[in-house]
Amino acid sequence: MPKVSALDMPDVPMGQLPEHLQLQRTRVVCKADAPIHTEAIQYSGAYASMGVDNSLQLESFCNNFKIEVIRLTEDEIEFDMIGIDASLANAFRRILIAEVPTMAIEKVLMVNNTSVIADEVLAHRLGLIPLNADPSLFEYLSENDSPNERNTIVYKLDVSCKKGGPRMTVKSDQLKWLPSGSELEMTPPNQSAKPKSYTSFSCSQDSMPEFSKKPLGVKHEDIIIAKLGPGQAIELEAHAVKGIGKVHAKWSPVSTAWYRMLPEVVLLKDIKGDDAEKLVKKCPVNVFDIEDLGNGEKKAVVSKPRACTLCRECIRGVNEELVELRRVKDHFIFTIESAGALPPEVLFTEAVKILEDKCDRVISDLS
Amino acid sequence: MREPDEPGFTKNRSDGRMGSVHGTVHAAGGVDIVEGVAVPCGWEQRRLLSGFLLFGKREFAMEHGSLTDLTSSTFSLMDEDHTLANSVRFTLNQDPRVAFCGYSIPHPSDNKVNIRIQTTGDTAKDVLKDALQNLMVMCQHVRTTFDKAVADYETNQPSEHMNIDTP
Structure with a gap:
């Protein structure tokens, strides 16, 4: 008998994956107890x-990668991202939640x-209010910086409830933007010194072209901040700065x-007759439907x-x-x-840009 | 069409050969240029690269063990997390020159990831750079595709004012 190599298997097609491996590579199979x-x-x-060859060919990635927008509204987008690995999709998601910057109230002067x-609960509530300010027009306020018109937005809240009147609700639209900075004065170190305000704006923000058309208000005007009983009052100043969600969730743009x-x-297998009816009834989101085969025969189809x-009710x-x-596996x-x-479509582009910047930073560190 | 010389296309891949049958070609063909000076490969280059440990220590460092064998190194990235490490592990694993790679976060309180790369012959640093470059090219492509998809959606979507179904 001639010697035959164990690797020489004529029934195994070379250069392409057998069906079961292809399934393993491209699909997660959800069994009744656990996914495999x-x-x-x-x-x-x-x-x-x-x-x-399982290596990545950039050219084939570029040819096969697809995005289809399903729904796009003012504050929500749904799209299909096809032909990309989960590690990248997850990187985009993580960056969206934790690393795309926004403006949020950080300091509250009571x-x-x-x-x-x-006080601290009120300050926390103020921090979580979404602001209608484009973060790309601002700089980060670092430790040694003084707050100025390029890194800080100042809001004022001055509300009081009349004695003897009904209770009142303080809503976010009562936060007033102070384009020329803080109106409060620091206690001077000695009596002769001129009192300084808590911010050092060199010009009013509403004189700057990027803000003159679009005032830096709050995004939603009906957020309840506090409730006041008769005779109670709140007077405060809130300073918003740029930050990322990694530091605190109030800066998360999503x-x-x-x-x-x-x-x-x-x-x-074909599922017919009563079994088909049962299957259709089992699914709470109506994945299945009945196809009439004529002469009274019915067949279940996936519609x-x-x-x-993935409630798995149908495979129980x-x-x-x-x-x-x-x-x-590669369709998200x-x-x-x-x-x-920021509008949702801008957020995604920003997130991708941030991942690019990360790569760029490490490349320049390496060389 | 992209030219093979463009960033993002590693030399090994643009020739269209298969991953499993790769020979290992030194990226610079025996002579490496470090800061504008051509130096022969081998000891000299190793010495220069070990200097890398020093100037990179601010944000970035190559760990010990990498000085004797340049084909396997551990890179320590400061201020990074799963976001970059997992994505770059993907592009590294897809590179046929990589024999092994993985990453770990030594302690959850430290903002640091260690990326381990063992190659079949190329310098681990070059392979990492190529992987990052590939990741960047992929990101750029994702961005242009996304912008196009959004523009397409907006042109094909009739605006609310033009909706003829509502009376």
């Missing part, structure tokens, strides 16, 4: 023995607060940003796989051999909810 094949096959030589809400992989629902929430018990739930349904400072 969840890991990404990243290593370039993972399929070298089969003559399959003049008077006789309301039931404590309400949230998330993605999910595209669901794929596969019927492994809306995108709606699948009897159906596990009939229905398979999968997720496409990405949703960004903006908190208001």
Whole structure:
């Protein structure tokens, strides 16, 4: 008998992956108890023995990568990102939440607060109010900087509830923008010194061309800040600075940003008659539908796989051999909810730019 | 079409060969230029690269063990986290010149990641640089594709005022 190499297997096609490996590589399969094949096959030589190159060809990435916008409103975007690894999609998501800068109230100077809400709680609430200010027009306020018109926005809140009148609600529209900076004066070190304000603006912000058309107000005017009883009052000044969500969540530009992989629902066998009716009824989001085959025969079909929430109700018990739930590993349904400072589509571009800057920084550090 | 010489295309990849059959070619062909001076590869270059430890210590450092064998190094990145490390691990793993790579965050309170790279022959530093370059090219492509998709959506979407279905 002639010697045959163990690696020489004529029934195994070379240069392409067998079906089950291709499934493993591109899909997460969600079994009734747990999902399998969840890991990404990243290593370039993972399929070298089969003559399959798993390395990244930038050209093929550029040719295959696709984005489709599904929904775009003033403060929300949903889009499909196809042909990218989860590590990058996740990097974008993490940057959106923690590293895209915005403006938020950081310092609150309390003049008077006789309301039931404590100073520190009130200051925290003020910090969380989304401001209608483009962060790219501002600089970071570093430790040794003095607050000026390029790095600080000043707001004033002066409200009081009349004695004997009804209770009153303080809303965010009562925060008034002070374009020329702080109106409060620091206690001078000695009596002869001229009193200084808490900010050192060299000019009024509303005289600057970028702010004269768009006043730096709050994004939503109906956020409740506090409630005042008769005779109570709040007087304070709030200083907003630029920051990132990593430091405090108030600087996060998104309400949230998330993605999910595209669901794929596969019927492994034909499901007919009563079983089909049962399957359709089982799904709470109506992924399945009935197809009439004529002469009274009915067959289950998958009509809306995108709606699948992975509740796994359909594969519980009897159906596990009939229905398979999968997720496409490189197809992400990405949703960004903006908190208001920047439109959602701008946020995403900013996030990608930040990742580029990170790479650039490390490259220049390396050389 | 991009030219192979453009940043983002590593020399090994643009020739179209397969990952598994790669030979290892020194990126600079035996002569490396460090700060404008051509130096022969080998001991000289190693000495110069070890100096890298010093000038990089502000934000960035190459850990010990990398001085004797340039094909395997651990890079310590300050002020970075999973965001960059995981993405760059992906692009590194996709590079056929990489035999092994991984990253770790030694302590959750430190803003630091260690990236370990072992190559099949090339300098680990060059491979890391190429991986970062690739990541940048991918990001740029994502950005242009996204901008195009948003513009497409806006042109194809009839504005609310033009909605003929509402009376």
